[in-house]
Amino acid sequence: MALMTGAQYIESLRKLNTRVYMFGEKVDNWVDHPMIRPSINCVAMTYELAHDPQYEDLMTATSNITGKKINRFGHLHQSTDDLRKKVKMLRLLGQKTASCFQRCVGMDAFNSVFSTTFETDEKYGTHYHDNFVKYLTYIQENDLVVDGAMTDPKGDRGLSPSQQSDPDVFVHIVEKREDGIVVKGAKAHQTGSINSHEHLIMPTMAMKEADKAYAVSFAIPSDAEGLYMIYGRQSCDTRKLEENADVDLGNQKFGGQEALVVFDNVFIPNDRIFLCEEYEFAGMMVERFAGYHRQSYGGCKVGVGDVVIGAAALASEYNGANKASHIKDKLIEMTHLNETLYACGMACSCEGCPTKAGNYQIDLLLANVCKQNVTRFPYEIVRLAEDIAGGLMVTMPSEKDFKSDVVVGKEGETIGEICNKYFAGRADVPTEDRMRVLRFLENICLGSSAVGYRTESMHGAGSPQAQRIMIARQGNIEGKKGLVKDIAGIK
Ligand code: SF4
Ligand code: FE
Numbered sequence: 001m002a003l004m005t006g007a008q009y010i011e012s013l014r015k016l017n018t019r020v021y022m023f024g025e026k027v028d029n030w031v032d033h034p035m036i037r038p039s040i041n042c043v044a045m046t047y048e049l050a051h052d053p054q055y056e057d058l059m060t061a062t063s064n065i066t067g068k069k070i071n072r073f074g075h076l077h078q079s080t081d082d083l084r085k086k087v088k089m090l091r092l093l094g095q096k097t098a099s100c101f102q103r104c105v106g107m108d109a110f111n112s113v114f115s116t117t118f119e120t121d122e123k124y125g126t127h128y129h130d131n132f133v134k135y136l137t138y139i140q141e142n143d144l145v146v147d148g149a150m151t152d153p154k155g156d157r158g159l160s161p162s163q164q165s166d167p168d169v170f171v172h173i174v175e176k177r178e179d180g181i182v183v184k185g186a187k188a189h190q191t192g193s194i195n196s197h198e199h200l201i202m203p204t205m206a207m208k209e210a211d212k213a214y215a216v217s218f219a220i221p222s223d224a225e226g227l228y229m230i231y232g233r234q235s236c237d238t239r240k241l242e243e244n245a246d247v248d249l250g251n252q253k254f255g256g257q258e259a260l261v262v263f264d265n266v267f268i269p270n271d272r273i274f275l276c277e278e279y280e281f282a283g284m285m286v287e288r289f290a291g292y293h294r295q296s297y298g299g300c301k302v303g304v305g306d307v308v309i310g311a312a313a314l315a316s317e318y319n320g321a322n323k324a325s326h327i328k329d330k331l332i333e334m335t336h337l338n339e340t341l342y343a344c345g346m347a348c349s350c351e352g353c354p355t356k357a358g359n360y361q362i363d364l365l366l367a368n369v370c371k372q373n374v375t376r377f378p379y380e381i382v383r384l385a386e387d388i389a390g391g392l393m394v395t396m397p398s399e400k401d402f403k404s405d406v407v408v409g410k411e412g413e414t415i416g417e418i419c420n421k422y423f424a425g426r427a428d429v430p431t432e433d434r435m436r437v438l439r440f441l442e443n444i445c446l447g448s449s450a451v452g453y454r455t456e457s458m459h460g461a462g463s464p465q466a467q468r469i470m471i472a473r474q475g476n477i478e479g480k481k482g483l484v485k486d487i488a489g490i491k
Helices: 006-014 037-051 053-059 080-097 104-124 128-142 209-214 237-241 279-318 325-350 364-374 377-389 415-422 431-445 450-459 464-474 477-488
Strands: 020-022 025-027 060-062 069-071 146-149 172-177 180-191 198-201 216-221 227-231 258-269 273-276
Touching (some): 006 037, 037 069, 053 060, 053 080, 080 279, 104 128, 104 146, 104 198, 104 216, 104 273, 104 279, 128 273, 172 209, 180 198, 180 216, 180 273, 273 279, 279 325, 279 377, 279 464, 325 364, 325 377, 364 377, 364 464, 377 450, 415 431
Parallel strands (some): 020 227, 146 198
Antiparallel strands (some): 020 025, 172 180, 198 216, 227 258
């Protein structure tokens, strides 16, 4: 099958019987739901841009399995050049959507499961790698979206999976059958899960022998029997339900999506299993997936940062403050921070190396440094954007006020005329344009898109401490001590 278009992707979702719940009720037509649709539009962009000749080199690749042209989101990285192109592709999509376009978790899972299954088979003589290559071929041939799902709800953080009072807070095997396994549990904050055709499940952390029932990786269609999702709400999300909502949304068309995915005794056939109790390999899968996704943030968050910087610059222009030297300096600072993130994303890609299975892995230390910076710099970029935007970003009346023809003034002025008069900036800029850019900043700094830019920068791909553990492990302090001993003559 050829590469799908955005419209074909949206139609393909309608054929799925994915069970979605929101506000305590089942949502039947979730594809057209005004709170969900922006997140679907975002994924659709990953399909649309693949058909645009100017982005072909970034958005598509040649499959090393079939030799056919595929969407890069389904690709196994074959070189450091592929790793760099991935980062550039994510920056491009961040620029086009100002949001989380969700499809990267699948790509990052493909690359980590591919290499980990190879090494598991090498040790145990299992057939997980073959299973996975067949599965990925199916994904590539049908140009599907896959939710790479790692994060379990985790219950009491002081206890291991097998010590929890409720065993289901980590996904685990409840039954082993001749033809497959039955799993129970849930995955939390699943990016784009509802918009995915398939789910690729990985363990959430390194496991010991006692936790071997939790060392499980498998793939399953999103509408499989026993699988359902509960939508995660976002700040100001019900604005999307307002009649004719436009300006007040800030980002009218695009948004991210997170949900709780529940596995209620779901059967997984043998050929869809990629890890089953080989607990020593859980840590490898986690580390590799986290590494790839921490690289990803050096692309997607940078692209969104480009839009935030653009919005701050426009806001200053619209109110006539753009020539002030401190505004120019703040825009420079924002750019410096944003490009530093990009530099980290590119650096960990350039320093990548092949795995035993043949696909390319990023440099783990640099990828973790990349994500650690992402837990900080977007916050500073947002702080500067709010500084430049001014308080009107959070005090401005609604779009309905700006459009109201209810008379309030002694000379017959309407509410709309009064709002347009007093919230005007430069005389040659329509007040509505000023509103639009301020609402955009509100949306990205505090509203529904803050999930995808601000808080996701903190916790997505692992919270800051998770990177610090990896930085400690990879930082080679012993080697550094050796350096000083050599120079200072210490034996
Ligand atoms: Fe992709 Fe970024 Fe969203 Fe992760 S946070 S799925 S890398 S857009
Ligand atoms: Fe994320």
